Structure formats: structure tokens, C-alpha cells
Amino acid sequence: MIEPVALQDFFITFFSSALIILAGASYALLFAWSKVNPNFRIKIAAYVSYAVLILSVVELTQAAHFQGYWLIISLAMVIGYFFAPIGIWHLCVKTHAKSTP
Amino acid sequence: MNTSGLNGVIQQAAALSDKSRLYLNNFKAWVQLDSSHLSDGRQLAVKYFTVAVILFFAQILFGLLAAMQFIFPGFLYEILDFSVNRMIHINAMVVWMLYGFIGCVYWFIEEESGTEIVGLKLGNIAFWVLTGAVTLVVLVYLLVQIGPGKDSSLWFINEGREYIEAPRWADIGIVVVMLIFFYNVVATFSKGKWSGIAGVLTLDLVALAGLYTAGMFYMTNISHDQYWWWWVIHLWVEATWEVLVGVIMAWSLMKLLAVRRKIVETWLYIEVALMFGSGILGLGHHYFWIGTPEYWLTVGGFFSALEPIPLVAMVVHAVYDSGAHAFKNGNHPALAWIIAQAFGNFFGAGVWGFMHTLPQINIFTHGTQWSASHGHLAFFGAYATINIAFFYLAIQQWRGNVWMGGGSQNAWRWKWALGLLNGGVLGMTIALLIAGYEQSFIERAVEGSTWGGYFTAQNHPSFQSAMVWRLLFGGMTLAGFILLVWDLLTIGKGETRKAPEIVEI
Amino acid sequence: MNETPLWASESFWKKTAIWVTAGSFLILVVLTMDSLSKTSAGSKRVPAYNVINKKIDYQLNKELHKSMPVIGENEFLFGKEYTEEEARQLVDLGKKTTQAKNCMNCHTLLGNGAYYAPDLTKAWLDKGWISKETREDMMVKFLMDPENNARTFGSNRKMPNLNITEQEAKAIVAFLKWMSSIDTNGFPSNFKTIEAEE
Numbered sequence: 111m112i113e114p115v116a117l118q119d120f121f122i123t124f125f126s127s128a129l130i131i132l133a134g135a136s137y138a139l140l141f142a143w144s145k146v147n148p149n150f151r152i153k154i155a156a157y158v159s160y161a162v163l164i165l166s167v168v169e170l171t172q173a174a175h176f177q178g179y180w181l182i183i184s185l186a187m188v189i190g191y192f193f194a195p196i197g198i199w200h201l202c203v204k205t206h207a208k209s210t211p
Numbered sequence: 212m213n214t215s216g217l218n219g220v221i222q223q224a225a226a227l228s229d230k231s232r233l234y235l236n237n238f239k240a241w242v243q244l245d246s247s248h249l250s251d252g253r254q255l256a257v258k259y260f261t262v263a264v265i266l267f268f269a270q271i272l273f274g275l276l277a278a279m280q281f282i283f284p285g286f287l288y289e290i291l292d293f294s295v296n297r298m299i300h301i302n303a304m305v306v307w308m309l310y311g312f313i314g315c316v317y318w319f320i321e322e323e324s325g326t327e328i329v330g331l332k333l334g335n336i337a338f339w340v341l342t343g344a345v346t347l348v349v350l351v352y353l354l355v356q357i358g359p360g361k362d363s364s365l366w367f368i369n370e371g372r373e374y375i376e377a378p379r380w381a382d383i384g385i386v387v388v389m390l391i392f393f394y395n396v397v398a399t400f401s402k403g404k405w406s407g408i409a410g411v412l413t414l415d416l417v418a419l420a421g422l423y424t425a426g427m428f429y430m431t432n433i434s435h436d437q438y439w440w441w442w443v444i445h446l447w448v449e450a451t452w453e454v455l456v457g458v459i460m461a462w463s464l465m466k467l468l469a470v471r472r473k474i475v476e477t478w479l480y481i482e483v484a485l486m487f488g489s490g491i492l493g494l495g496h497h498y499f500w501i502g503t504p505e506y507w508l509t510v511g512g513f514f515s516a517l518e519p520i521p522l523v524a525m526v527v528h529a530v531y532d533s534g535a536h537a538f539k540n541g542n543h544p545a546l547a548w549i550i551a552q553a554f555g556n557f558f559g560a561g562v563w564g565f566m567h568t569l570p571q572i573n574i575f576t577h578g579t580q581w582s583a584s585h586g587h588l589a590f591f592g593a594y595a596t597i598n599i600a601f602f603y604l605a606i607q608q609w610r611g612n613v614w615m616g617g618g619s620q621n622a623w624r625w626k627w628a629l630g631l632l633n634g635g636v637l638g639m640t641i642a643l644l645i646a647g648y649e650q651s652f653i654e655r656a657v658e659g660s661t662w663g664g665y666f667t668a669q670n671h672p673s674f675q676s677a678m679v680w681r682l683l684f685g686g687m688t689l690a691g692f693i694l695l696v697w698d699l700l701t702i703g704k705g706e707t708r709k710a711p712e713i714v715e716i
Numbered sequence: 717m718n719e720t721p722l723w724a725s726e727s728f729w730k731k732t733a734i735w736v737t738a739g740s741f742l743i744l745v746v747l748t749m750d751s752l753s754k755t756s757a758g759s760k761r762v763p764a765y766n767v768i769n770k771k772i773d774y775q776l777n778k779e780l781h782k783s784m785p786v787i788g789e790n791e792f793l794f795g796k797e798y799t800e801e802e803a804r805q806l807v808d809l810g811k812k813t814t815q816a817k818n819c820m821n822c823h824t825l826l827g828n829g830a831y832y833a834p835d836l837t838k839a840w841l842d843k844g845w846i847s848k849e850t851r852e853d854m855m856v857k858f859l860m861d862p863e864n865n866a867r868t869f870g871s872n873r874k875m876p877n878l879n880i881t882e883q884e885a886k887a888i889v890a891f892l893k894w895m896s897s898i899d900t901n902g903f904p905s906n907f908k909t910i911e912a913e914e
Contacts, residue, residue: 360813371815
């Protein structure tokens with residue numbers, strides 16, 4: 111069912127897992143910032159973060175020997191972390207809008 | 212002869228009590244706190260906060276003793292063994308955080324419901340009963356420590372199950388006190404008015420109390436034992452506590468930053484959906500290796516990957532808010548601790564949690580200092596910080612809502628306390644991370660988890676020096692704590708400026 | 717001004733929160749019932765208590781890619797064959813003693829607990845007991861007087877004397893033997909047992 115990480119891949123496993131969360135948050139932060147402050151460079155930086163996230167997911171997928179339905183987790187992270195900040199941003203805008211009584 | 216001896220003892224006791232009363236009065240004169248600034252309900256809340264701070268101290272103290280034993284194994288051997296120190300270290304933590312949460316709820320319930328606490332007298336009695344019981348439990352931990360392998364030991368000494376060691380009589384007592392607390396919450400909201408915050412709080416407290424009873428049974432079968440044990444620990448810490456903090460945060464945002472109720476409550480619901488949606492089945496990551504079926508590997512792995520989503524949501528929301536309005540705030544220490552909460556929660560629970568949670572790597576990290584590393588940063592980052600922020604909010608009101616924003620006197624104290632506490636915990640976390648990394652490598656992967664492998668890893672120079680660093684950073688944490696208490700007792704003393712009124716935006 | 721769309725409204729998220737929580741909890745309850753039945757003593761994953769009458773080993777199963785407990789022929793504990801009820805009572809006393817002595821705040825059991833002393837999951841199978849002939853005796857002696865039978869592996873860390881009686885010590889050994897037969901999905905990995913050939 112699972113294939114434990116090989117000894118030489120320990121570091122890459124810890125590092126890529128940490129990087130997934132960090133890059134995910136950094137993408138979310140920069141994405142939201144680019145909405146507040148429409149600046150081309152911030153937007154680029156956001157997508158660079160997301161690219162780091164994808165690379166980390168690929169690394170983790172290989173190091174942790176994801177196969178079969180374990181790949182759903184990789185896919186969920188790639189898709190989830192891309193769309194979650196966008197969705198949450200829209201929620202922020204809409205929930206904060208003063209609704210007409 | 213006999214009576215004169217007795218008289219002597221009585222006189223000494225009387226002298227001692229006079230002396231302690233004198234010290235207490237001197238202390239009260241020094242802190243200059245005027246309780247007439249607080250409603251009766253809030254006076255009950257600050258009682259809870261006071262005990263919380265004392266237990267926080269116990270947590271640090273016994274943590275230091277246990278840390279010392281890693282370096283000097285003979286230290287307090289057969290007097291206060293590691294097992295005793297470690298048990299008090301983690302129990303004090305659980306209990307001080309609960310005291311803090313209960314205090315927070317008593318603090319805001321009157322304002323939120325628009326009426327006085329219904330069973331205030333009962334609440335006060337429950338406070339003293341709980342505090343007496345906690346004292347007794349700790350004394351038994353310290354003085355009796357262990358018992359024979361009989362039910363009576365589990366009923367009266369300790370249950371020997373990590374985090375919920377409290378003997379069975381105390382379990383029942385805790386449930387009774389929680390029911391009184393629950394009654395107070397429900398009755399007060401029923402008499403006053405209900406709100407979204409009140410609803411989430413009530414349902415969360417039902418879950419909190421109900422889950423605790425799942426940990427009150429003895430089972431021979433250790434797989435079943437640990438199965439239910441994790442129900443209590445995980446569903447408390449990674450679900451109901453998180454939501455409780457969400458409730459406390461929601462109320463604080465509304466009152467401190469004047470965010471509209473409708474927004475706060477919508478976001479509270481969003482947070483509940485995200486946290487319970489990922490957290491309840493995230494329980495699976497504790498069911499990898501305790502005998503439970505293999506499907507838990509997948510369930511646990513999948514939901515653990517989702518658990519950081521609520522944290523990402525907070526990041527986005529924080530940026531949105533900072534763009535939408537510039538906040539004026541009259542309590543800088545509280546705000547700083549809330550920011551520390553955001554970072555601590557993100558790194559402790561999010562990054563540190565995910566690093567070692569997938570079963571492919573967890574098979575090597577499970578049961579090593581990795582868990583301790585994650586535990587230190589996550590508990591401190593997610594829960595200690597928010598409680599400390601609330602202590603500052605409470606002390607501000609206790610002083611009569613004085614200015615605690617920019618340009619305050621002796622602001623270095625809270626800044627240094629903040630820096631030392633966060634730096635100390637972060638330092639311990641990194642030291643334990645190094646120890647855990649080495650352990651998973653040498654003990655687990657190379658040596659295959661034998662006893663020989665365990666000790667090879669423990670004796671390794673990198674592990675040994677990590678333990679020294681952990682102790683040093685523990686000392687830094689203690690220094691931060693001492694400064695924090697000093698600051699809490701003195702901040703705002705002599706301040707005449709009032710905090711600004713906060714208007715809705 | 718624009719209306720708040722349904723998906724951003726308070727009532728929508730209130731309902732979502734309730735449904736998500738209730739749904740997750742329901743799934744958890746179903747999985748819990750399944751897990752409890754699959755881990756009851758006497759199941760495939762958690763053997764009956766009289767497994768203490770058998771030889772137990774833990775070997776890598778190449779097909780399944782993980783180590784699995786292997787239950788062998790008769791190998792009585794303390795030279796006695798226990799009925800299921802006797803075995804249950806003995807393991808029960810052992811388990812209760814591990815709780816009353818607070819073992820979990822130094823050791824880990826199934827990997828859970830504190831990290832000041834070695835994991836007990838496969839303690840019965842550990843090579844530290846040198847040979848199968850001396851194992852039972854060494855374990856009982858160690859439990860009853862750990863200070864004078866200390867096995868510190870050069871760490872100077874000694875188990876304190878916990879006033880364990882002989883009856884309790886034997887029961888703990890039975891509990892450890894039974895625990896080593898639980899199928900823990902391959903945890904710990906790469907463990908070489910006392911049975912393994914050098």
C-alpha cells in the first residue's frame with residue numbers, strides 16, 4: 111500500500127513538504143497583495159511561488175513513492191492550493207460588501 | 212507541656228498567616244489593580260486567568276526539570292523521575308489553556324448576551340472546586356506518583372495515559388465543572404440574546420465535554436485504548452479547541468477592530484466548515500500504526516494535506532483586511548500577540564505538522580523528538596499566544612481601559628517578553644527538530660528501532676548537543692515568562708490616557 | 717449597492733458548516749465501528765490474548781512491502797499454557813500495571829508516549845534480551861529491580877524502581893508479548909528481531 115521513503119530521500123521529503131506549505135502560503139499572500147496593489151511584479155512573484163509549489167509537490171510525489179490513488183493527494187494539493195486563495199479572496203470581497211437593507 | 216507545645220504551633224501559624232496577609236496586602240498595594248473596573252462576571256474571568264498564569268509557570272518549570280534529565284540522567288532520580296516531571300509538564304499545559312479559554316468565555320459572555328451571568332455564584336463555586344481538585348491531583352502526582360496494578364490506582368493516583376493522566380475521580384469532577392460552565396453559558400444566552408457566536412460556542416462546548424468522556428474508560432486492548440484516547444486528544448486539540456479559539460478571535464475582532472458582526476459570523480462559519488471538514492477526519496493521521504486498518508493511511512494522509520487550508524484562508528483574509536482599512540489600536544501588546552498567534556499557528560501546525568505527517572515518512576518519525584518539536588511550536592503558537600493576548604486585553608480593562616498603544620511607559624518589557632518567549636520556544640523547536648531528524652535517521656531507518664538503535668541515537672553527539680540547546684532555550688522561555696508576568700502586573704500603572712473609543716467601520 | 721450572492725451569505729455558510737461537520741462526523745462514526753470490530757482481540761489484526769502461548773516473530777513480507785507479525789507453533793510463556801480467560805486476565809493485569817506505573821511518560825507504546833526511553837511496541841522481540849532462553853527471566857528481573865539490572869546501553873539513563881511485584885512483572889511480560897503480535901501496518905520499519913539470524 112505504501113512504500114516508505116528511502117534513507118537518502120529523508121531530507122528531500124521534509125524539505126519539499128515544508129516548502130509546499132510555505133510556497134502555498136506565499137502564493138496566497140502575494141496573490142492577495144496583488145489584488146490590493148495591482149502591480150505586475152507582485153503578480154509574477156505570486157506565480158513564481160506557485161511554480162515552487164508545483165516543483166515541491168513533484169519532488170514529494172517521487173520521494174514518497176506516491177502511486178495509484180495516492181496521486182489524488184498530489185493532485186489535490188496542486189489544484190487546491192491554486193484555487194483556494196482565489197476563492198477565499200472572492201469570499202472576502204463579497205462578505206465585506208455592504209448589502210442593501 | 213503538650214498544650215503549651217500546641218499553643219506554640221497555633222501562635223506560629225497565626226504569625227505566619229498574619230505575615231502572609233501583610234505580604235498579600237503589600238502586593239495588592241503595589242499592583243494597584245482596582246476590581247471595581249470589572250463586572251462580577253469579569254472578576255470571575257480574571258480568577259481563571261490568574262490560575263492559568265500560575266499553571267503556565269508550572270508547565271515551564273517541570274519542562275525544565277525534564278529537559279535537565281536528558282542531559283543529567285541522575286538528576287532527581289527516584290525523587291522526581293522524568294515520567295513525573297513530563298506528566299506535570301503536559302498536564303499543566305492542557306489545564307492552563309482550558310482555564311484561559313473558560314476565562315475568555317466568562318470575559319465576553321455578558322457583553323455578547325447583553326445580560327449578567329445567570330449562575331455567577333455557581334460559577335465561582337465551580338472555579339474553587341476545580342482549582343482545589345487540580346491542586347490535589349498535582350500533589351498526588353508529586354507525592355504518590357504511582358500505584359499497584361489495580362483499578363484503585365487508576366481511580367485515585369493516575370490513569371497513565373499521556374495528556375489525560377488525571378485519575379478517574381478527577382475526570383468525573385472535570386465533567387461536572389464543565390457542565391456547570393456549560394449551564395452558565397446556555398442559561399446566560401437564553402436569558403439575554405443568542406447570536407451566531409453564541410451558537411457556535413454552545414455546540415463546540417457540547418462536543419468538548421462529550422469527547423472528554425470518550426477517554427474515561429479502561430480497556431485491556433491497547434488498540435482500542437489508543438483509538439479512543441486519540442478521539443479525545445486529536446478532536447480536542449485539532450478540532451474543538453481550534454473552533455473555540457475561532458469564537459474568541461471572532462468576538463475580539465468585533466470588539467477591538469470594530470468589524471461588523473455579520474462579517475465576523477459569516478467567517479466564523481466558514482472557519483468551522485474548513486476546520487471540522489479537514490480536522491475531524493484528519494484524526495486518521497494518528498491511526499497509522501496502532502493496529503487499525505490500512506485505509507487510515509490514506510484517509511489520514513489526505514485530510515492532513517487539507518489541514519493547512521484554513522491557515523491559507525487566514526493569510527488571504529489578513530491581507531484583505533489590511534488593505535481594506537487601516538486599524539487604530541489602543542492595545543499594542545495584545546495585537547502583537549495575536550500576530551504571533553497567526554505565525555505560530557501557521558508554522559507550528561501547518562509547516563511542522565505537514566513535514567512529518569504522511570505515512571511514508573511518519574513510519575520513521577512517529578515516536579521520536581519530531582513529535583516533541585511539532586508539539587512545542589504548535590501548542591505555543593496556536594493556543595498559548597491567544598491566551599496571552601487575552602491576558603493583555605483583560606489587564607487593560609482591569610486598569611480602567613487605559614491607553615496601551617504607542618508611546619506607553621516601559622513598553623520594552625512587553626516587547627522583550629514577546630521576543631524571549633517566542634525566541635525560546637522557536638529555539639527549543641529547532642533543537643528538537645535536529646534531535647528528531649537524527650533519531651529518525653539512526654534509530655529508525657538504519658538500526659530498525661531496536662533498543663540498541665534507540666540508545667545509539669540518544670548517545671549521538673548531535674542529539675546530546677541538541678538537548679543542551681533545548682535546555683538553554685527553555686531557560687530563555689522562562690526569562691520571557693518572568694518578564695511577561697512582571698509586565699502584566701505593572702503595565703498601564705499610572706497611565707492616565709484612556710484607550711480610544713472604537714467605532715464600527 | 718450589489719447584493720451579497722448566496723455563496724457568500726451568512727446563512728449559506730451556516731448550513732455548510734453544519735453539513736460538513738455532521739457529514740465528517742458521520743463518516744468518522746462509520747469508520748470507527750469498522751475499525752473497532754477489525755481490532756477487537758481475536759481479530760486478524762489484533763490476536764486473541766492466548767497468542768501468548770505461541771511463538772511470535774516479526775518479519776518483512778516481501779509481497780506486502782512491510783514487516784508483519786508471524787505467529788508460530790506453541791511457545792509457552794513461563795512454561796505454562798494459558799486458557800483464553802487466564803491469558804486475558806494476565807494481559808489485563810499487565811496493561812493495568814503499565815498505566816498505574818505511568819510507563820507511557822517515559823516510553824512509547826505503539827509509538828505513542830514520551831521519548832525518554834525506548835519504544836515498547838516490539839520490546840518482547842528485541843535483541844537486547846540476548847537469547848530466547850534468558851529473555852523471560854531477564855525481563856522479570858529487570859522490571860522488579862531495574863536499578864541493579866540496568867540496561868543503559870552507555871546512556872546512564874536508568875529506569876527507576878517502580879515497586880513492581882513478581883506477579884505484575886510477569887503480567888507486563890505477557891502484555892508485551894501480546895502487544896508484539898499486533899499488526900501495526902509495518903511499524904516499526906526494518907526491525908530485526910531476536911529470532912533473526914545474524
